[in-house]
Amino acid sequence: MRRFVVSLAAAVAVLAVPSRGSAVWPERPITMIVPFAAGGPTDVVARIVAENMSRTVGQQIVVENVAGAGGTTGSLRAAQAPPDGYTIEMGHMGTHGAAPGAYPDLKYDPTKDFEPIGLAAGTPIVVVAKKDFPAKDLKEFVAYVKQNSEKLNEAHAGTGSVSYTTCTLFNSLVGSKPTRIAYRGTGPALNDLVSGQVDYMCDQIVNLVPQIQAGTIKAYAVALAARSPALPDVPTTKEAGLPEFEVTAWNALFAPKGTPKEIVQKLNGALVKALDDPNTRKRLLELGADLSNKAATTPDGLRKLVQSEVARWNKVLKTAGPSKEAPVKEAPKK
Numbered sequence: 001m002r003r004f005v006v007s008l009a010a011a012v013a014v015l016a017v018p019s020r021g022s023a024v025w026p027e028r029p030i031t032m033i034v035p036f037a038a039g040g041p042t043d044v045v046a047r048i049v050a051e052n053m054s055r056t057v058g059q060q061i062v063v064e065n066v067a068g069a070g071g072t073t074g075s076l077r078a079a080q081a082p083p084d085g086y087t088i089e090m091g092h093m094g095t096h097g098a099a100p101g102a103y104p105d106l107k108y109d110p111t112k113d114f115e116p117i118g119l120a121a122g123t124p125i126v127v128v129a130k131k132d133f134p135a136k137d138l139k140e141f142v143a144y145v146k147q148n149s150e151k152l153n154e155a156h157a158g159t160g161s162v163s164y165t166t167c168t169l170f171n172s173l174v175g176s177k178p179t180r181i182a183y184r185g186t187g188p189a190l191n192d193l194v195s196g197q198v199d200y201m202c203d204q205i206v207n208l209v210p211q212i213q214a215g216t217i218k219a220y221a222v223a224l225a226a227r228s229p230a231l232p233d234v235p236t237t238k239e240a241g242l243p244e245f246e247v248t249a250w251n252a253l254f255a256p257k258g259t260p261k262e263i264v265q266k267l268n269g270a271l272v273k274a275l276d277d278p279n280t281r282k283r284l285l286e287l288g289a290d291l292s293n294k295a296a297t298t299p300d301g302l303r304k305l306v307q308s309e310v311a312r313w314n315k316v317l318k319t320a321g322p323s324k325e326a327p328v329k330e331a332p333k334k
């Protein structure tokens with residue numbers, strides 16, 4: 001026990017860095033903002049990573065869910081937090097890629113208002129539907145939604161979120177115009193898919209594997225070039241006849257602009273250590289996360305990813321004309 005206490009103290013001493021207004025960092029718990037409801041993919045990835053990182057930095061990293069407006073409410077809160085290393089955010093392809101294209105009056109700039117820490121996970125997209133949806137494969141699904149989309153409801157996590165953005169692309173590719181229902185995250189959206197209150201969604205894999213395996217929802221395709229090891233029976237969109245729909249989302253950690261470099265480096269070190277930890281890695285891989293993009297696990301690599309994603313999704317959303325013909329409704333608060 002004594003040896004453990006000493007080695008923990010030594011680890012904390014190595015990590016202690018001077019920061020504005022305090023002698024050492026971290027001397028108190030750190031808040032990790034998750035800009036969506038609990039139980040969704042961002043929340044799942046954040047909690048797995050935060051648990052491991054807490055041990056490395058020697059302080060608790062506490063997840064706080066600040067949901068709303070497709071993740072932009074929590075992201076703005078993170079951008080405006082004091083840059084002292086005590087607030088970080090688990091953002092994603094929506095909040096730090098698609099949001100500027102989805103919100104002309106967005107109050108933060110993902111390329112300027114954050115210090116990138118590092119990529120946590122790639123999260124492939126899966127097209128899923130309620131379990132009694134009347135189509136046995138993606139071809140039948142596409143044919144059905146083309147003919148019946150005006151009677152269908154598609155669930156997503158709010159304008160600009162990953163589920164919204166990727167299904168905007170999917171709907172425009174297959175010519176579907178469902179009513180689009182905005183939730184505070186795909187955790188609550190998935191609950192309504194399981195209970196059959198909504199018809200389909202495009203969601204990040206880490207939210208879905210247990211439900212697909214249990215047969216409580218139907219998976220039509222994974223939007224990847226090769227099958228996901230976590231869902232070996234689910235075809236790729238290419239195999240299923242829709243090769244144009246290939247998209248992987250991602251989750252990544254950000255700190256407010258101006259957070260001292262040495263703190264960003266410590267946080268990056270803790271993140272990389274978490275992703276190298278066999279147990280943490282196993283948990284993420286079993287949920288279908290893609291941990292192969294090492295380049296973006298550095299602050300500079302993530303900065304480049306954000307820049308290219310903002311440009312990419314801006315173009316996609318402009319071309320698709322987001323939801324012009326597909327009304328977005330707020331999900332009832334439960």
Ligand code: MLT
Pocket residue numbers: 036037039040041042043071092094156157160161162163164184185186187203204
């Ligand atoms: C999204 O669609 O952006 C995410 O799945 C939201 C979430 O993590 O709940």
